[in-house]
Amino acid sequence: MKTFKGIPVSPGVATAKALVLRGQDFFSVPKVEIRSEDIPKEIVRFEESLTKTRSDLFNVRKKIAQDLGHEHSDIFSAHLLILEDRTLIEDVLSKIKSERVSAEYAFSLVIQRYFHAFAQINDDYLKERVADIRDVGRRILLNLRGEKADSLVHLKEDIIVIAHDLSPSETATMDREHVIAFATDIGGPTSHTAIMARSMEIAAVVGLGRISKEVSNGQMVIIDGNHGIAIVGPDPQTIERYASEEKRFVELITELDKLKSLAAETLDGHKLQLTANIEFPDEIPSVIAHGAEGIGLYRTEYFYMNRTDLPSEEEQFNAYRHVAEQLVPQPVVIRTLDLGGDKFLSSLDLPREMNPFMGWRAIRFCLTRVDIFKTQLRAILRASVHGNLKLMYPMVSNLLELKKANQILEEARNELRAEHKPFDEKMEIGAMIEIPSAALTSDVLAREVDFFSIGTNDLIQYSLAVDRVNEKIAYLYEPAHPAILKLIQHTIQNAKKAKIWISVCGEMGGDPAMALLLLGFGINQLSMSSFALPKVKKAIRSVTFKQAREIAARSLEFSTGEEIKKFAEAKLKAVTPELVGD
């Protein structure tokens, strides 16, 4: 039994046999020499494999467009260009002719030269394109060999897919009935594997290091997508333990599912709005399925990632409009571009900073790159007539920034008025409170906006001076630290005084125990990953508002985060024991 730790990117627990996709050594092909009279035959074989691959790709593209929408199928346009590449084709043909080798061998040599060349280019975007080339190359080679390209299309039993990394065409065509989890060596929360797993609603763990090299086909594997663990060759006790965990997970989900259409209301009738955080429009079905009352945080960075040009106003307008229309009449809060920190963009050549989280990012970036900012603001404004949209600025640290941002917004409004383009004049504008200076001066900031949204992840990081990504100091990252609770309480009080509404959109809101405290402090809305929503709703429906207020007030009497955390968890367990212990 061997345990691997990685990054949990899609929740759930699964136990099944492994199906290992070995992308790496796929391209080492034995050298086969041919007779000179066979050269024309070999060339024809190669050309036929290109034609076949071309029609395969068209089919995949069509299937993906049907299943997942056109945004996903766009990936394959790049594939088609690679397939038609003259240099590549001519290189292969000349190798077949001059070295008298099989098409498979000639092709594998040429494509590996490209892998090698691309790997040495010092550009993240181009490095990522190697995956496209690999994908096309794999298809061509399989067609040359006359093998079926889609080994994952027809499966007889449930399997867990293990790979170094998964390519779009692998995930797109796989048998969704039988693939019940993913585990990959590399990747992060925004990698293709993670996104696909979430949209397929199956468990996934990425960044597992060498798992694809240490598992063999058919070996038993457990994937724990809740905790980021993969266990290879588990012993019977472990299998049993996970089976009961899986059962409990399923039972709890079924139980929570019943709450879907009920309000997030305390026993004494105090209502809270529970909304979801999303990054991609294709998460909307999951948002609706989990009973969210709108979207409290729509991140827009993905528009700017994995591409080399900037998204146009029209492209953004269409996406925002699409999201707004799907949720109407429920609200959608769009966060303006929050790049920097740990979110890097391939399209903008930004300087590397010593201290990126404190550097040129989010609203600071937008206020200097007014061109990029205004394009986004115009797109949001124009989309506002198609639903219940709101917008908020990330990383506000002082009043001046907020005024400047509002001024640019007003310019965008004036431009649209002059162009006779409609927008919602009353669209609500909010500020994110995620820097201690903003929390402490929230009375002043409140005058400029219609709402606040507390981004707890950054607020914790900045208040406690803890880099979220540094493992060595991870123990200092304490959401329940008294300083954090005081900042949150202070901000909520200032929002109430100014008569504006206030939400929490960080991970804290998705923790049922912490949600009780936030409820007690008087928060109006909690926004979280949609998977967390049913549990939080259950917690809220299990207390009275009076109880929650008492819990919140008492929590401030403790001196450490550890004590507060224990206290909140004990209170949660007292009101709803089912939620605790998983």
Add this chain to the structure above:
Amino acid sequence: MEHSKVIEKKFVVRSELGLHARPAALFVRTANRFQSDITVQKGRQKVNGKSIMGIMMLAAGPGSSITVRVVGPDAQRAMAEIEKLMDNKMNQ
């Protein structure tokens, strides 16, 4: 009457995104509309302007200078299109 012409021009990649992916794809699509041979050179590296792999391998970032050489009967028209592309579309 059409002569085989050789036209060579230097460009600075003005797009802040460099000559990658989409801009590269545009370049290649444009180049493929013409009969002429088109090569692109950056430093000592020279690639076929009709090949997406070639152009991407140049890794021509923003501000880098490239030399485009067009040889063939429709060289003039091809170069005119490429100039337009380098001035406009890639600059977005």
